[in-house]
Each structure stands twice: as structure tokens, then as C-alpha cells.
Amino acid sequence: MKSDTPLLEVKNLDVRFAVRGGDLTALRGISFSLDKGERLGLVGESGAGKSVAAFSILNLIARPGYIAGGQILLEGKDLAAMSERELRKIRGNRIAMIFQDPMMTLNPVLTIGTQMVEAIKAHRRISTKAARDIALDKLRKVQIPSPEKRLDQYPHELSGGMRQRVIIAIALLLDPEIIVADEPTTALDVTIQAEIMALLLDLCEQENVALMLITHDLGVVSQVTQRMLVMYSGRIIEQGPTREIINDAQHPYTQGLINALPQMGEPGARLFQIPGSMPSLKNVPTGCPFHPRCDFATDQCRQTMPEYVRSGNVDVACYEVSNLIEQEKRMQEAGS
Amino acid sequence: MTTATLSRWNRFRESFLWYSFKRDKVAIASFIVLLLMVFAAVFAPLFAPTNPYDLAQIDIMNSELPPVGMSGADPAFPLGTDAQGRDMLSTILYGTRVSLLIGFGAVVLQAVLGILFGLLAGYMGGKVDSILMRIADVQLSFSTLMVAIIVGAVFKASFGNLMFGEIAIYMLIFIIGVAEWPQIARTVRASVLAEKKKEYVDAAKVMGFRTNRIMFRHILPNTLSPIFVIATVQIANAIISEAALSFLGLGMPETQPSLGSLIKSGFDYIQSGSWWITLIPGLVLVVLVLVINLLGDWLRDVMNPRLYKG
């Protein structure tokens, strides 16, 4: 069911932070798209820029950060160029956001009901009664027991898992087309995390909502998403169908990330490890930002940033991969 | 050794403190003014044309001369003279010295008491905390003035008026120090409570270090920045307290005037037209307190952990 223009298309997005001693580049030439009802995973370690990417989709980058270039097209309209007023109509309405910490969204001194009704009435001219009905309906959808009672409760009266369900209900209030979820289950326990993830997945499928899931957990990404992006040092280094990347990662960093998981190692044996750590934004290495940690790094990697090459359905930014592909091509040509 | 101090200097040059200082014109101006005043006051004997403490240099015939630029002024006394014929410039320099000495001294005493009690209360918690903090509450509920009147009376009664003049400085340091230590104690306690939850304190406990070592070597250095901020403001407060006490006649005697007692001594003559005896030391006091407070505000902004994350 692919239409010609994707629902959301990010083109060559650059985000910078103005700090003392010059600008830091937080995102460099980020490009990806999200189709209607598609579930996209955004993976990376802290400092990779995945949260900045999530915030920039809503044009929510706060000072000293700013969008230095590129476009964020929601059905062809550029969010990066919109006024604050126009953006408000989109935020929460067409694109909703779920944060890691529920308390970032919930106001502790207002009841759940008040907050939900307010959120609806900010975008639609309907009566409080009607808004309350919508709120109730959404609370039922996220399978909260006795939803009528919850409307009159305060956030602190709910458990962590319950709060995250309320957050999902709030995200769904205005029937958004896209939900951006930034580490929605990281603060939760394993069993609760599995439930919330399954719920989010079911709801997105039922309502045909596109989901952009930001997480560091490769297991969750593999369970929930159809396509994934891997970020490193403010750049997308690999993107493609989730299954293909998980089963056969191309970029050495993605490979390392997967192989470093304890579930991939033989119990008791040494785990695969990527040496070193992610560079800080203040001193990103020249060329491919991963080269100081990469086993395959050559002079080419140290000097210039690799362009994307396609391997199968996966786009990778790595000279090693592009060289391999070219070699194969030559072999085939020589063979034929 | 030199490399160590050099690297410390470099560290400071690269620090956020230095960076924000360079960019804050108010802070730079305040710092320069304060530095000049402190320098002039500390080296008052070098700069002052006369020694106001030396009765032999005073001539009563020179009393109430106006500052230069007014009719009847004597160029030997650029800021005029007071009712006893002392040179105002010299008296103000010496007075600033006394005021600063009392301000710093009182804050050092406050800091010693406040850090000790604040550390104990915050780290020990429980009963020690309750008792110490109740004492602090009681202390704060007495006004500084009341303490000063009582202590002053006791001192005067036991040492006599002559001796009193010599020990007045120490008495004022004692009074202001004791009256205001709870401010610092509370600040220290609050930051100790925050610090002692951190894991490096647990790590020190697991190492088996004794309580004193953990309190003074591990926790105290991490509570210094709020202490530094509040101590700066407290110096200004102490100088004002001293001026108020002296103005009311509870502080420095006129033979060894501080800024406060200078203002007071001139106050009797303000009706007769000699406004400069009160106004000039008053201005000096205002400028002194203002620059210290401005520096304190700047420090608070810089060291506020909510604004600055390292």
C-alpha cells in the first residue's frame, strides 16, 4: 500500500547547537521517510542524536539548538519552515509524542481527566462532555481497568505502567497519524515493558498510525518495527528493513552492537566488544565518525565521510561495504 | 610543582567560572571596584594623608572643613574634615578597613560554625540533626541587635569603656558571627543531604573510612560552591550589620571609627550644614555593599547547578 509521497519525509536535516566556542553539529544530513501506518525504529547509543532527531520532527528543538538546514515534510508541507502557530496545530494533533518519563507529559496537580479534556479542546471545538467521552474511549482502548475512576485521579495515584498507558491514551486522543515514542518503556520493569510494547504495537496496527520508536534496545526494535535506522554520532549509518539488518547487519558498528548483546554470546565466554566509546559532539573525528573504533578503517575512512550505498534493501554508509559490493560486481562482470 | 600550579591555572582559564566572568560586564566592574576598595583599605596607612588614630596629627581648628571644590575648603583635606578635625579621606580609608575586617572576620566565624554544625546535622541526621537545627532556629529568632545589646552590655560592664575600645572589633566579629551562622549551617546541611545520597559516599563507607574522613574529605569539598555564594552575600550583610550597630552606638567607638560610626558621628552635624561627614562614608558603604552583592548574584547564577551542568 505504498503511495507516492510518504507521510513524513525528512530530507538532509542538519541540527546544530550554539555553544561557547562555536556550533556543535548534533544531526548531520539526516534523511528518512515514514509511510502511513509504518513502524520505524531509531536505534543508537546515548549521544548518537536519536532524541534530537525525535524532537526535531516536531520542530521542538529548544535553544541553543536550531535547525540549520534541510526539510521536514509532513505530506509535502515543511515543518522546519512553519511558524509556531502552525506547528501547534500539528503537534499533539497530527503528530503525537510519548516520552520516556510520563511525568514530563503529565501535570502532577491536575487530574487525568482535566488534562485529557484540555488536550482535546485545544484542538477541537467540542463540549467538555464530548471531550470526556473521547477521553474515556481512549482509556478503554489502552486497557486501563475502571477508566471512569481514572479520569478523576491524579498522576501520582497511578503506578508506573498505568501512567505510561495514560500517556499512550493521551497520544491517541486526537487520532494522530504519527506517534513519536522516545524510549517509552526504558523506565519500566521487564514484564510491564513487554505489555506496554505489545499494547502500543496493537494500537498502531488497529488505528493505522505510523510509529517512530526511539530506543537503544535492539530486542524491542526487532519485535515492533518494520524498518530501522541506526544512528552514530549524529548520522544515520544504516537504514533498511528491520529483519534484514538484525539478521545481516552491514555496517561494522551495527554488527558490533548486535554481537555485543549478551544473548548473542556463548554463556561465560568473552563478549564481542567494540573498543572505545562514542565521540562527544565536541570532537567528532574526521571522515567516518566510527573509524577510530572500527577494525576495517582505512585512510579513506579517516579522511572522507562515506556516501550511502545500497546492499540488498539496506542503505549503508561504509567504505568497507561499498568496496565489497564493487568487488562482487567486478567478479560478476568478469564471470559473465 | 610549577607544572601543577600551571595546570591548575590552565584549568581555571578553561573553566566555566572564568568564561562567564569574562562575559559579564557587571561582574567585572564590581570586581574591579571591590578590588580597589579592598586594596586601598588594606594599605590605608600608605595612602592616607594622615593617621586618624594619632591624636597628635589632629587639629581641632580644622574641624568641619568642606570637601575640595566648595568655598572654605582646604586642599590638604580633599574630602573635608569631620567635627574633630580628622581628615575625612584618611578616616574613610581606615574606616573601610575596619568594616571589611569585621565583615570578613564575622563570615569566617559564621563559616566555621555553620560548616561544622551543618555537616554534623546533615550527615548524622536523626536526633543530632533535630537538636542542631532547633538551636539554629532559636538563634535566628533572636535579632542580631538584641544579641548585640546584651553582649555589648556584658562586655562594657566587665572590661570598662577604655578596654572596650580595643576589643570592640573582636566583639563585633563575635556578635555578627554567632548571630548569623544558621544561614550557612542551613545551606551546608541542605547540600550535605543531597551529597550523602550519592554513591561516592557509599563507596567511601564501603572502604571503611571513618565518619570524620568522609565528612570533611569527601563531602565538604563538594558543598563548597553554595557556601562560597552565601558567604559572599553574608560579607555584605555583616558589613551592614556592623554599620547598623555602630550607628546605634553599639559598635565601634569614634576613636576607631568604622564606616557605620563615621556616618553616625556626622549625623549630629547634618543639620548644621556639614553633610559630607555623613554622606561620603554613606556612599562608600553603599558602593561597597552593592559590589559585593552584585558579585554574589553573579556567583549564584554561575554556580547554580540547575543552570549549569558540567
Added chain:
Amino acid sequence: MTSPLVEIRGLEKRFDLSGSLLEQITFKGGRFQRKQEAVHAINGVDLQVHKGEALCVVGESGCGKSTVARTVMGLLSPSAGEVHYDGQRIDNLKGRDVLPYRRKMQMIFQNPYASLNPRMTIQQTLEEPIHFHRPELSRDEVRGKVQEVMASVGIDPDWGSRFGHEFSGGQRQRIAIARALAVDPEFIVADEPISALDVSIQAQVLNLLMEAQETRNLTYLFITHDLAVVEHFGTRVAVMYLGRVCELAETKTLFAEPRHPYTQALLSAIPKLEDDRPNYIRLQGEVPTPVNLPSGCVFHGRCPYANDRCRQQIPQLITTDSGTQVACHAVEEGRL
């Protein structure tokens, strides 16, 4: 089997919630009442850690696993029960008598950003414990020891004059490990040592811990919520729920054949790379608060197999044929 290195017997820990005597007294229905409330963090835990093994304690937040760690290390004093080290009771030792055990038992903390004193250089941080515990060493010997221990955790010894904040999270955790190793301990309690770290760094730190175990013949009590890590790292596993151990087994046995319904649910909730959808055993509700403990088996409220006996009688650990110890009436009765 030889006698255990560390033994915990009947450990209980309550945290008083009700404050001072004045705050406990309430006026209700014309009468003064004294009301006392406490968090029951641990309720009767028996564990033995054998020399050379890594005993992992897993559970979700609030299960009391960190309290066990802190009580063993003497950071908390138990409300009831005993802690023994090498046959000697240590939880009631005072003053100088504790010092020898402080050298033999060390701890690694969760948050590498808080566990290093921000005002001390790395050199000072590492020198202090050696000076303290081995005053007979000369300055040069201490310095040599610091160099050796820094090198062994993969930190360049020339970086000693730097402060903690100049290092990345993974490097800080290495330094924290170096501090624990500096006094040549036999036994290390690691309280979630990798959960604050990025995936690629987690593997580095786990490898380091395993290396140290081999070269220094260490014994670990390893606290974690991550079962994948347990499978890789642990010799034996204790699963805790609401302050009680519900299952204790060899790692292989536990993962191959989990017996307790809670362990089964926990294992099923790990997001696996090969899964396409979240695939987990659904539990009812959430973990009850440890303030008012449920009667009988603490898990009965969420257990699909609970019956009247479970609601009334507390199950004790029984040993099954495979050597697994499990506290469950259903297993005992053969219902499960």
C-alpha cells in the same frame, strides 16, 4: 560442598515510613491512635555465595535486590537475620573489627556519574583506599599499585591527574572497578554495574568483570534486572519478588527449565532479536507495594495458578529433582 564464602541467613529489612513518635499519632474517631508503617524491603532471604562463583540476584524494581546488596556490604543494618563472611558473623561488628572485611569485600555501584568524588583526581581516588588499608606501603609502592590497577582495567595510568567528569561513562565505571580492585578484595558486590551504560560499553565492562574474576579469583554477588546478562555472566541465579527469593538455580537449569511462574513470565518478557512480535506470558496487574504485603505467597495476586493455599500460606523453598530451589505451592503439589 565447602562452606560458603558469604552466607545470608533469614535476612529481613524494613524501612520505617512513619517518622517520629509525634507524626505517628493520629486522631481518629474520637481516639488517638499510633500508626506505624514500614516498607518491607526484604522478608526472610537466605543465600549462600560460594567461592569463585558469580551469584546473580535478579528481579524487578522494588523486589529488594539492591537492599540485599547494601545489607551484605554493611551500608544498611538488617532488621533481622545475619550476614556471615567466611564463617564469621559480620553484620554486628563495630569500629576497627570491620576493617579487615572492608578490604576483603568491595562494591561496584550502578551510577558511574555519581560514584566518583567530583573533587578528587583519579590518582587521589585510587590512592586513598590503598593508603588507608595498607599504611605500611611507601608512597612509591602505592603509586605503583595504582598504576598496575589502572592498567588492569584499561585506563591509561598517565590520566591519573584528571578528574572523573573528564571521562566517559564507561571509563568512569572502569575507574570505579579499579577502586574496588585496588585493595585486593576476594568478594565483590556489583549493584547493577552496567545498567547505566550504553550497549557497546556494557559488553566492555562485562568482559572486564569476567577477566578480573579469572585473574584475581574473585567471587561476585551480581545484582541486575537484565536476565540476558545473567544468562551470560551468572554461575547461579536467585530470582527475587517482593523481598523474597522465589527461585534459586544453576543458570543453565533456570534458563532451560524455569519452574516458578514468575520466573517463567520474566524470561518470556525479554525482548529477543529473533522475535517478530512481543511474545510474553501475561501477568495480571502490577507489583503490589511492599508497604502492605499480600498474605501467603507474595506473588499470588498476579499468578495464574494461585489457589486458596497460595493466598494463605507462605511457600518455602523446596529443592526439585533438577536441583532448582523454588518457593511455589503449585510446583510442590505437582500442579505446575
